[in-house]
Amino acid sequence: MRPAADGRGRHRDPIPVVVREAVLLLDPDRVLRHANDEARRLLDLPADCEGRPLDAFDLPPALTALLHGSEEFTDARAVVHDRVLGVDLHPTDRSGGPSHLIATLRDTAPLNGPDTARLRLELLYRAGASIGTTLDITRTCQELAAALVPAFADFACVDLYEGVLAGGEPRPGQSRPLHRAALAGIGELPPLLAPGSPVPLVPGTPRARAVAGLRSVVEPDLSSALAAWDEIHPSTVAAMRDQGVHTLVTVPLAVGGTLLGVATFWRARPRPAFDEEDRTLAEELTARAAVLVENARRYTREHTMAVALQHSLLPAGLPEQHALEVASRYLPAQAGVGGDWFDVIPLSGARVALVVGDVVGHGVHAAATMGRLRTAVHTFSSLDLAPDELLGHLDALVNRLDQEHPAPDGSERPITGATCLYAVYDPVARRCTLARAGHPPPAVAYPDGRVEIVDLPAGPPLGLTGMPYESVELELPEGSRLVLYTDGLVESRSHDLDHGLKLLRAALAHPGRDPRQTCEDVLAALLPVNPADDTALLVARTRALPADHVADWEVPADPAAVARVRAAVTRRLADWGLADQAFAAELVLSELITNAIRYAAPPIRVRLLRDRALICEVRDGSATSPHLRYATDTDEGGRGLFLVAQLAERWGTRYPASGKVIWAELPLAE
Template sequence: MALVDRRGIVAGWSRAAGELVGRPADEVLGRSVLRLLAEERRARLPERGEAVLRCGGAGSVRVRYRVEELRGSPFSLVVAVGAGRAAEAEDADAVFRALLSQDRLGFLLRDAGLAVVRSNVLPGKFGGPPQPVGSVLSEVMDGKDAEETERTLRDVLETGRPLAAQEQHVRSTRPPYQEWSLSYSAVRTEDAAGRPTGVAIFLTDATEHWRAGQRAELRHRASAGVGNSLDIERTAQEIADTLVPEFADIAWVDLADAVLTGEEPPKTSGGGDLLLRRVAVRSADGPWPDQLLPVGATVPPFPDRPMVREVQEGRTIRMDRGAVEEMLKDPASIRFAAPEGGHSLVIAPLFARALLLGAVGVWRAERPEPFDEDDAELLTEIAAQAALSVDNARRYTREHRAVDSLQRRLLPQASTSTRVMETTGSYVPAEAGAEIGGDWFDAIALPSLRTALVVGDVFGSGLHATATMGRLRTAVQTLADLELAPDEVLTQLDTLVARLAAEAEPGHRDTVGATCLVALHDPVTRRCVMASAGHPPPILALPDGPAEPVDLQPGPPLGVGGLPFETATVDTPPGSVLCLYTDGLLRRYGPDLDTATLDLADRLARLQRSEENLPSLSKGLMTGGDGTPFLDDAALLLARPSALDPGSVASWEFPAEPGAVGAARNAATEKLTEWGLEGNAFVTELIVSELVTNAVRHAGGPIGLRLIRGELLYCEVTDPSNTQPRLRRARTTDEGGRGLFLVAQLSRRWGSRYGQSGKTIWAEQELVEEFPE
């Protein structure tokens, strides 16, 4: 700065002027200011402009100056600055003006205390939270956000390290509550001496991009996380888990009662009882609030309001708490429906294939920003996709229940009890997500107190496997009535399965097959003969001893053909337990079937010591193992033989001669008298006479006679012939041929079976302990 009079004589000269021009005050004072000009002489100095001044010594300096008259004084003040510095100042001022005029790029200049000095982040001018001059971070954003941002800016102020493209989520502290995502960069500002004076911050509003990313991530999570199983309730829970906490603070899923059983929901319109049940819930705070409707509860009736009809018509509704309270009115209903602090609600219908399956509702309570239209559209999209998963689970449930019902109807009664055998069967279908297979069990009462025990497992799953199981079970019962040996039963079944495979479509022939185990228990010998077609061996638990798998060599599965089936015979003392099962049960005990079999045997032995009740024992075995879900259906058959009093069995052997008939008749009569069954004597004498007479005439000897007293009276005659006895109606002129006809008429039922040599003809009678009148 220089002070000049009206004549242009320099009267004052500042130190900065001397440094700029390189002339001390004594060289300038008292002389004309025009002598400092390096250019052509001028008559006077213009009020403002640029000039080139001669420096002390050689050289010059270009300056930009301005002349200001001092009122009431004969002097004027000349202010000059280097032209380069002036240009920088003008550029800086232009940059400031440009930055402050932006509406998409935010600019903040904060001082050393991080208070705003200059700002264009003002209401209505920038998308983020307003930050007026003088404000500090805690005044414009949530406390946690403010602390994090201040810590970052302090680091820039202290270290001088710039910050580039830092992402920051910001929530406003004042209504209308909003949440933004900002990308900001920051640099430290310094004075001429290099001392920090504050921080310059550049902002861009990335909220839309951030929200789009959030929505895309939520869509992906819903697509990947919903519908992973075919269990309706699990699918509903997956919907709720997807929405909380990223999208909402509270979520619930209500489904029609009919949907849970696999049926189509009724078409309803308007309010009233909508036949809905709460199936899944999720709260961001953890436990589900006590006052809200819990899982499993029936949804209370709704008033007939337009919003209810909109959901029924497949439209999503968005409401604030006031609208909810206005619709429900009843304080108790409001407590059931609206969480404490909940201020914004969206309900989207689960609409699929023209069926309203239910609805999904979400509340915001902790986060202050309400749902907007974009949020409602997003929930609509997620609900539409989830509805297809729910409907797929519903349709699977319907088919699963139908096949399960068919399977159970094809199985025999769970428990049977006779004088010499108690059995209990259990069946568990595959859990949700897996199709029902063709496992079955059977306990078939045979003549002479014998019992056939059967378990089998058809290859494949679904309705086809169930139908095949029904055909095989029918065949087993028919073959058992023929009283074939276990290995012969499997041989006949093998032929049947091969025929079924031949009837199947070409692409499915390799999948038709089954494993099967047949055991035949005889209470007289207290032994059990068994054979296996590719089936796991049974486990025999002795009354006071260990439980071990039976040493049984299994043959090939049914349908393979070409190989024989071997039999094994084990003693089954009274009180022992014979355990027959399918591999679906073994897999619950572990992936390695050999180890699982030993674990099952060990559990059977331990349970048998404490459980005398067969149903409880069966339940304990079914719920044992490592808790692995039943991915395949499982069948279990437990059989406990009882003691048959040796005095209830009498047997004789006679030669094949005419006198054997009378001897056999007398022996039978004496034994019946001893048993107190004189009422059966007359019929028994006739049956014994006819059967022994036939044996003497047509079969030869020796001839065996055996009487067994149980729930019925069994009479058996054994001869060495393999000729099939045949019932026929004799003509009036025939002298014979009426023997078996009389046996059939006098007995409850009769039949024959073959042994390794010869045959046995048997007949049953009801017990008559007194003489008939």
């Protein structure tokens, strides 16, 4: 029923005067507009109470705090004159009427009357249901403190030993300070140390005795304890005395003999001192909370370990290379650590490999599996395998990993479950070769504004079938943006893959933006507020190696041709301003060309690339790979590759569709 207003704006009494409930009508400023007879009796209100602010009355702080609340509630508890009152607070009209509040108060029982046991059980049930809603240690402690204020205590705090909040093992001891994890009180400024503050254990005080004996302590009179604390925190003690704090019960937070911290509950006058029944109730709730805090601590420890493992396995930075301008982002899921990863791997011939992968699941297992797969991709890429071949080897590896870890009950072995996309970009040919194993398709944003989701055969996820993979080759104009990502970016509870790809196209339809800005655009358009899966994003803008940085010659299978090629190489290096590298380049190419003429098959070609290093390549028609070895004093040969290895920063062999390429990278002068 909405109160009616007279001509002077005052509310006429719409509430029956004779009811069993105390009724208060409050305006938005908490000015008392009406109090019925039961309210005047229960709260001992003066005759002229109406029209005066709520704070003008000598009401218990717990009740005042409830009536000043901004949200409606039902069946709260407050102690008034040694009686327990049930309190409800509701707006007078939810349909646009006057924004007043109706508070109803019911006299449930005396504080120590015959219904006390029922009220304690009710409080135990309500508080137990509100503690441990998450696996966050701080929130669990805060829920314990808040559950008993104001129904049981005026103030409550939870103090933990150092390291517990971070998931570490507690190290209890009288000389080790506690750290305040949570605080709740009836007012805005409880007279206790704030969360995050160190809390020393003062010898002889109730908390020190509780820790020493690993048992709860009830202190009906805090006079001696306040005197001891006064030497360490005089301002806090002064505030406690000002607010009438006079009694406490403190309970160790312990699980299986392991002490995590201490929970302490305080009362201020006029509420009575804690007694043995109060100790029992506090012990019951604190014991439940201790188990929940321990569970949260173990979860935090495992989560911290998984995060540390994952960060150690993800790339710390992107390697130096000139073929692509790259930006990356990794965003963990709200649920925890996942198995998404990305990589940028420089290859021979100025080429670069881009990798994005995703291991199914979360936690340490997913992170560890991701690390093994990432290491395997690095190993296979060092062999210069084609993308489809590399995924085939990776698939076989995942199958072996599954066989190493069969199901405990002897049933069918578990599938590790992982997807991967592997791409190789060649800045000389401006072509990109890609293959994927069950992974979302890449996107290409061309310089002219076109955006394309690459029609790349999906292939099965790694470890499922052992079937071959297919690759696709694209020609990418210089300035194209190649976008690789994991499914957490384009799939969520709110939309499917097709809708996610549509959003991705729209986010990429801004030509001229660099990879860093592209990452920001994509994440802003697609990433949900609370992602359920982690996300890896890699954006690479292509560059082309200028034509005048490439030189190539065909070499006849004649030893006399070596001198002509050496002379041509010397002239080209002089044109490039690299005359200082001519001697080393001539020696390397002489050895490689001579080996190709002697032991390989035509056609033989030589190519020089001027990139971040001077790259020397000799290609022939044979698939036989040379091996580096130590030549003995009596050997007539075998020293050529040893000489190449000494002069080059890196060297190796790769196998294109036919024949092989032996390459060596020589450092450029400063």
